[in-house]
Amino acid sequence: MPSPHPASRQRPKYYDINLLHLPMPGLVSIFHRITGVVMFLFLIPAVLFVLQGTLSSEAGFNQWKSIFAHPLAKLILLGFVWSYMHHLFAGIRYLLLDVHVGTALEPARSSARIVLALGVIATLLVGVRIW
Amino acid sequence: MVSAAKKIPVGAHYGWKDWLAQRVTAVIMLLFSIVIIGFFMLKGGVTFADWKELFRSQLIRILALMFLLSVYYHAWIGIKDVLMDYIKPAGLRIGLQVAVLLFLLGCTIWSVSIIWGV
Numbered sequence: 511m512p513s514p515h516p517a518s519r520q521r522p523k524y525y526d527i528n529l530l531h532l533p534m535p536g537l538v539s540i541f542h543r544i545t546g547v548v549m550f551l552f553l554i555p556a557v558l559f560v561l562q563g564t565l566s567s568e569a570g571f572n573q574w575k576s577i578f579a580h581p582l583a584k585l586i587l588l589g590f591v592w593s594y595m596h597h598l599f600a601g602i603r604y605l606l607l608d609v610h611v612g613t614a615l616e617p618a619r620s621s622a623r624i625v626l627a628l629g630v631i632a633t634l635l636v637g638v639r640i641w
Numbered sequence: 642m643v644s645a646a647k648k649i650p651v652g653a654h655y656g657w658k659d660w661l662a663q664r665v666t667a668v669i670m671l672l673f674s675i676v677i678i679g680f681f682m683l684k685g686g687v688t689f690a691d692w693k694e695l696f697r698s699q700l701i702r703i704l705a706l707m708f709l710l711s712v713y714y715h716a717w718i719g720i721k722d723v724l725m726d727y728i729k730p731a732g733l734r735i736g737l738q739v740a741v742l743l744f745l746l747g748c749t750i751w752s753v754s755i756i757w758g759v
Contacts, residue, residue: 546720547723550720558748558751598670639682
């Protein structure tokens with residue numbers, strides 16, 4: 511369909527929103543953002559609730575202790591642990607990039623891989639510790 | 642006499658305070674994280690008495706609040722950036738930013754009351 515104004519013609523749009531198609535540094539970056547938002551929404555209030563409950567009384571402390579003994583609670587905890595650890599390691603990588611360490615393409619890709627691996631390893635270590 | 646506005650709304654210096662604060666709070670949290678994770682990984686079976694005793698120390702209370710304040714400031718800058726990226730209508734964006742600020746302010750007050758209420 512021809513249009514009198516070439517600029518107003520419908521141009522094809524293509525958004526590749528599949529995260530798996532991102533290069534490693536992009537994956538680390540979007541996970542950094544997602545984990546940040548998730549921790550803001552859920553981890554901050556959860557930590558305050560647990561802190562309040564466990565410090566209020568012996569009964570409250572024991573109640574949270576039995577909640578954390580439940581496998582589902584441990585899984586949720588591990589989800590938060592991964593979020594925290596990934597965000598932390600990705601943050602260290604950004605601090606290094608700020609001071610021009612590892613800014614070339616290859617080091618940036620391998621450091622991104624290391625960040626992803628460290629987040630998973632730290633989560634597994636905590637998993638072993640709590641199970 | 643009307644003088645020209647001194648503030649430059651665009652350019653390379655705009656936002657450097659947020660940029661720096663994000664990194665300073667990150668380093669504070671990193672240092673505290675090492676101590677907190679070390680405590681829980683090494684010391685198994687924390688009892689209520691241990692836990693309560695820990696938070697009776699004024700030093701621990703101040704350090705815990707410093708950590709949480711770093712979290713809240715860091716979260717404010719981070720969430721503000723995310724909102725600026727994705728929420729285009731100005732009214733909605735400002736409304737959400739105010740909600741985030743109020744939430745974090747509430748968390749700050751709540752934190753103080755928990756830590757000093759032990």
